Amino acid sequence: EVQLVESGGGLVQPGGSLRLSCAASGFTFSSYWMNWVRQAPGKGLEWVANIKEGGSERSYVDSVKGRFTISRDNAKNSLYLQMNSLRAEDTAVYYCVRSYAPAAIPNFDYWGQGTLVTVSS
Amino acid sequence: QSALTQPASVSGSPGQSITISCTGTGSDVGDYDYVSWYQQHPGKAPKLLIYEVSYRPSGVSNRFSGSKSGSTASLTISGLQAEDEADYYCASYTTTSPLGVFGGGTKLTVL
Numbered sequence: 001e002v003q004l005v006e007s008g009g010g011l012v013q014p015g016g017s018l019r020l021s022c023a024a025s026g027f028t029f030s031s032y033w034m035n036w037v038r039q040a041p042g043k044g045l046e047w048v049a050n051i052k053e054g055g056s057e058r059s060y061v062d063s064v065k066g067r068f069t070i071s072r073d074n075a076k077n078s079l080y081l082q083m084n085s086l087r088a089e090d091t092a093v094y095y096c097v098r099s100y101a102p103a104a105i106p107n108f109d110y111w112g113q114g115t116l117v118t119v120s121s
Numbered sequence: 122q123s124a125l126t127q128p129a130s131v132s133g134s135p136g137q138s139i140t141i142s143c144t145g146t147g148s149d150v151g152d153y154d155y156v157s158w159y160q161q162h163p164g165k166a167p168k169l170l171i172y173e174v175s176y177r178p179s180g181v182s183n184r185f186s187g188s189k190s191g192s193t194a195s196l197t198i199s200g201l202q203a204e205d206e207a208d209y210y211c212a213s214y215t216t217t218s219p220l221g222v223f224g225g226g227t228k229l230t231v232l
Contacts, residue, residue: 044210
């Protein structure tokens with residue numbers, strides 16, 4: 001059974017940092033593109049970042065470029081999102097998501113339960 | 122403002138059929154068959170219903186179907202059931218961004 005379990009969310013002050021983790025199991029993690037998708041409270045979905053199977057390609061939505069870094073450790077079946085210089089508008093539930101298509105094709109077949117990040121003073 | 126336009130809400134009675142539209146441009150929906158649809162119940166993660174315009178993943182009811190005409194993709198739900206009440210999102214590949222784009226979401230109410 002495919003499982004994606006996020007952790008690391010919480011309350012952080014504006015300008016602060018947070019690192020999200022996603023533990024994957026039930027599939028060959030190193031064979032899939034992985035993604036972070038977020039959802040602000042009461043709002044729609046936003047694709048934040050993705051990373052290629054081996055980690056050689058990464059892309060970001062403009063609003064987080066230079067502040068967020070997506071990475072993965074295939075030996076540990078884990079996906080990460082390092083978030084720096086956090087802003088109030090980054091407040092959202094962050095989902096770890098598997099793609100079974102490459103790059104920017106949004107075929108998201110498995111989602112984690114999400115972890116809430118709240119940026120507030 | 123979302124890159125893909127969806128109606129904010131739709132409604133229907135049990136047993137009826139409804140259609141949710143997702144309008145883009147020639148940079149996304151219009152020129153590429155990489156449109157997917159997701160269902161999200163309150164407090165839950167989204168679930169993939171349709172990928173690449175009209176394909177259903179294993180386990181998804183055949184009451185859900187997808188299509189596309191020009192720059193507008195559509196999700197049709199037939200034989201509406203109370204459990205279909207949820208938010209629905211479309212997503213598409215786009216040439217204007219290194220990542221795809223989502224629609225703003227549509228709230229389906231089953232009357």
